[in-house]
Amino acid sequence: MATIGRYEIVEELGKGEMASVYLARDPFIKREVAIKVLAYELTQDPLFLNFFYQEAEAIASLEHPTIVPIYDFGLHGVQPYIVMRHMPNGSLKTRLKRRGLNRQELCDLMGRLAEGLDEAHGLGIVHRDVKPANVLFNQSYDAFLTDFGLAKFTQRKTGMTGMLLVGTPEYMSPEQAQRQRVDGRSDIYSLGVILYLILTGKHPYRASSPARTASAHVHAPIPSVRNIIPDLPLMWDEIVGRALAKTPEERYETAQSLARDVAFATRGQWHLRSTNA
Numbered sequence: 001m002a003t004i005g006r007y008e009i010v011e012e013l014g015k016g017e018m019a020s021v022y023l024a025r026d027p028f029i030k031r032e033v034a035i036k037v038l039a040y041e042l043t044q045d046p047l048f049l050n051f052f053y054q055e056a057e058a059i060a061s062l063e064h065p066t067i068v069p070i071y072d073f074g075l076h077g078v079q080p081y082i083v084m085r086h087m088p089n090g091s092l093k094t095r096l097k098r099r100g101l102n103r104q105e106l107c108d109l110m111g112r113l114a115e116g117l118d119e120a121h122g123l124g125i126v127h128r129d130v131k132p133a134n135v136l137f138n139q140s141y142d143a144f145l146t147d148f149g150l151a152k153f154t155q156r157k158t159g160m161t162g163m164l165l166v167g168t169p170e171y172m173s174p175e176q177a178q179r180q181r182v183d184g185r186s187d188i189y190s191l192g193v194i195l196y197l198i199l200t201g202k203h204p205y206r207a208s209s210p211a212r213t214a215s216a217h218v219h220a221p222i223p224s225v226r227n228i229i230p231d232l233p234l235m236w237d238e239i240v241g242r243a244l245a246k247t248p249e250e251r252y253e254t255a256q257s258l259a260r261d262v263a264f265a266t267r268g269q270w271h272l273r274s275t276n277a
Helices: 046-062 092-098 101-122 186-201 209-221 237-243 255-266
Strands: 007-015 021-026 029-040 070-076 079-084 135-137 143-145
Touching: 007 029, 007 209, 029 046, 029 101, 029 255, 046 101, 079 092, 101 143, 101 186, 101 255, 186 237, 186 255, 237 255
Parallel strands: none
Antiparallel strands: 007 021, 021 029, 029 079, 070 079, 135 143
């Protein structure tokens, strides 16, 4: 049986350009875990090594109940790996392909993600790649944030990613697309994109290439959710419009203020929202 450290590999769960993720068994504690291993060809690249070690540092410093926890860290030959809690019910990306979310599920999802993001932002950590593929569900279908490999520590000065376009174009804030300084409001923008996707089944901006998609976030007007789903109340355009504002100053200050407005809107209580949210 193949092993990574002491962990017995069960199967490969996924493979990306940067890393592979495996389902494994810890023979000591008798539990299943997920192991993320940096791709061998990237082990000599300081930039990607930095991303990988940064992910372990970010998760370890957060320790929040809505963020997938880290159990262990080590080297498999020259390849660093992170051992995390296994999330058996897949990602939000997979779930949205099967079906949409009902009102309560939307409220629960936005509330949990907002808690985790605000905790990270309070510690000076910006995720920079909030998207459905990075939202995982445990056995009770509670949502967890994962993949802090592109996280930025805002209180740390580094030029390593200054010229690198970081993030996923469909969920990228205008300031990310322009390689400008980011803070927590960039993640709130990405959360707004997820909200738009859940409400309409479509991305607000998707063009013929990643570069054109990123450019659309900067230059294209904010689309109306009611143009796609006319039965939605006007309040949803107000919420999405504020979350997807082109400048950070016009957006929600916190992810939880966005989640509160979503909760009020789904319950038909928009008029009760806080005026300073």
